[in-house]
Amino acid sequence: GEDVEQSLFLSVREGDSSVINCTYTDSSSTYLYWYKQEPGAGLQLLTYIFSNMDMKQDQRLTVLLNKKDKHLSLRIADTQTGDSAIYFCAEIGGYKLSFGAGTTVTVRA
């Protein structure tokens, strides 16, 4: 995880938008991912973006990629209580999938 950095915590009010940020160091990354992990569960792939894209939208999820600054973000629109989880940013460098430490998102009523 030392090549991928994320903020550790985010608290958001239900119905608001959440923005989770990530920076990475491997300029050869081809794909960047966002995974979600709920308590006691494995990692669920939420969305991904190819490195030649700037933005990808998938229902309530918007991924933005700034390749120059090696910055990735995930926006969750209309955040719900079911979105409370740990969100991991990950990148493929060569063949290895490397993860950040995760951002714990807490949704408050």
Added chain:
Amino acid sequence: EAGVAQSPRYKIIEKRQSVAFWCNPISGHATLYWYQQILGQGPKLLIQFQNNGVVDDSQLPKDRFSAERLKGVDSTLKIQPAKLEDSAVYLCASSPRTGDGSNYGYTFGSGTRLTVV
């Protein structure tokens, strides 16, 4: 399709004991990965197999950890002897082929939570 199966879900052992974890990947997936996730950290790759050969085991503590995938299908990860710092969730993942970064690339199991006391 069935997902990646792992067992057991939980294991508590005393330090210096041995333990083994089992993983059955998605049918047809050539590549299998074992990750270690320590509480509060992101998953860290321990070992990667392509069919029954090892692609990368550079982060595997080989003095105590071993893994095999003899027939290129399911895999076992063993720790002997266990230390307190081995307490973690051990995640298995599979993908159709090495370096496949596309959206269907990596599927994770639910993990085995190991507590060493």
